[in-house]
Amino acid sequence: MPAARFLLPSRLPSSLLPSCPCFLVQIPAPIHLHLRSVPGRAGSIMQQQQQTTTQIQMTLPPQQMSKRAAMRAEAAAKAAEDDGSRFFDAGKPPPFRIGDVRAAVPAHCWRKSTPRSLSYVARDVAVVAGLAAAAAALDGWWAVWPIYWAAQGTMFWALFVLGHDCGHGSFSDSAALNSAVGHLLHSFILVPYHGWRISHRTHHQNHGHIHRDESWHPMTEKLYRQLEPRTKKLRFTVPFPLLAFPVYLWYRSPGKNGSHFLPSSNLFSPKERGDVILSTTCWCIMLASLLAMACTFGPIQVLKIYGVPYLVFVMWLDLVTYLHHHGSHDLPWYRGEEWSYLRGGLTTVDRDYGWINNIHHDIGTHVIHHLFPQIPHYHLVEATKAARPVLGRYYREPQKSGPLPLHLFGVLLRSLRVDHFVSDHGDVVYYQTDHTLNTAAAHGSWATENHKQK
Numbered sequence: 001m002p003a004a005r006f007l008l009p010s011r012l013p014s015s016l017l018p019s020c021p022c023f024l025v026q027i028p029a030p031i032h033l034h035l036r037s038v039p040g041r042a043g044s045i046m047q048q049q050q051q052t053t054t055q056i057q058m059t060l061p062p063q064q065m066s067k068r069a070a071m072r073a074e075a076a077a078k079a080a081e082d083d084g085s086r087f088f089d090a091g092k093p094p095p096f097r098i099g100d101v102r103a104a105v106p107a108h109c110w111r112k113s114t115p116r117s118l119s120y121v122a123r124d125v126a127v128v129a130g131l132a133a134a135a136a137a138l139d140g141w142w143a144v145w146p147i148y149w150a151a152q153g154t155m156f157w158a159l160f161v162l163g164h165d166c167g168h169g170s171f172s173d174s175a176a177l178n179s180a181v182g183h184l185l186h187s188f189i190l191v192p193y194h195g196w197r198i199s200h201r202t203h204h205q206n207h208g209h210i211h212r213d214e215s216w217h218p219m220t221e222k223l224y225r226q227l228e229p230r231t232k233k234l235r236f237t238v239p240f241p242l243l244a245f246p247v248y249l250w251y252r253s254p255g256k257n258g259s260h261f262l263p264s265s266n267l268f269s270p271k272e273r274g275d276v277i278l279s280t281t282c283w284c285i286m287l288a289s290l291l292a293m294a295c296t297f298g299p300i301q302v303l304k305i306y307g308v309p310y311l312v313f314v315m316w317l318d319l320v321t322y323l324h325h326h327g328s329h330d331l332p333w334y335r336g337e338e339w340s341y342l343r344g345g346l347t348t349v350d351r352d353y354g355w356i357n358n359i360h361h362d363i364g365t366h367v368i369h370h371l372f373p374q375i376p377h378y379h380l381v382e383a384t385k386a387a388r389p390v391l392g393r394y395y396r397e398p399q400k401s402g403p404l405p406l407h408l409f410g411v412l413l414r415s416l417r418v419d420h421f422v423s424d425h426g427d428v429v430y431y432q433t434d435h436t437l438n439t440a441a442a443h444g445s446w447a448t449e450n451h452k453q454k
Helices: 067-083 098-104 114-137 142-168 175-188 193-205 221-226 229-235 245-251 270-297 299-323 341-345 366-371 377-394 407-418
Strands: 023-028 033-037 044-048 053-058
Touching: 098 341, 098 377, 114 142, 114 175, 114 299, 142 175, 142 193, 142 299, 175 193, 175 270, 193 270, 245 299, 270 299, 299 407, 341 366, 366 377
Parallel strands: none
Antiparallel strands: 023 053, 033 044
């Protein structure tokens, strides 16, 4: 059989190629690139310097090449070809399909392990109980309370992430177990499980859509202009954006109506109202329990043990949710026919939280989670590594964190200064800036950043 020659990019990982020596694959050697930033444009101009060819031998007759491996190779080749283009526009349709990304994820990454999921619940609940017991024992040591509040609030956030997995069905294959564990975890931190689960499902199904997205979606310029100056200032000034979650549960986002607690809310279909009633009842039971403990042990003690950690949890939730959908100048938002599930999912951003990644169950691997929320959290890192060659430049490499993710506060502050609203027109739009929020000398004039707009 004559040897077959295929032209593939050299950056294609060997894990994506079939193995066996029977046909010859010709691959370009590495292409050396120089990057030059271009003001006012997302991306960079890339100048190709040289290209040579090398050959590698692989053993597998072409007709025996697995379909999965062929799809991986084809998709990665398309992504690499896009990488070599002179201009990159993150808002244009990607050269790959969502099926190409799915095919790159190893089969075992889709499998759920109920014992493993429950072990994370046991671990986190034990830590929460241990921290509370230690705080009660050291009640007189005021120096330890800030440490306790930060640690316990972070653990409340970890419990939320596990309940979040229950809502996605990635916790186990049992809907009954997912519901039971989800209610226990979310009710403990005053989150109505089904109410939030349903609205979060809406967020995933419409991620990146200006009007249909549910979480931290942008305001249009028209809606933004209608806000009171004080409301604008509060919305974009720390710490207020980090305390938005309880308000969101009751009133949703600006421009949207409904409540996560009321079965009559337009968030829910008639068949979901029974679930909402159940979750609201569990939420009320938890609130009543806290009030009873306040009467028994005193409100100050309940505030120290539970109240302050709850606020830290809320700040974690708002920080993470915001940063995975903001903070990069080339993040497009869509409306109309330009939106698709894949393009919307590619507007999410991964973040590195240092050693906290393990504590909050790798929620920082957000791109693959948004595209495939059914993947368990303990497989997200591996799935992300496998999919990156296919995603190419549509995947934004997260900035490496130190022991504590302090760099993310800088990202948050910069984003709050410039990401204010999007245009009322166009199906692919980018955030624009109201400089009157940042500069008193603007005298009320409206100035906008030179963001791309289609």
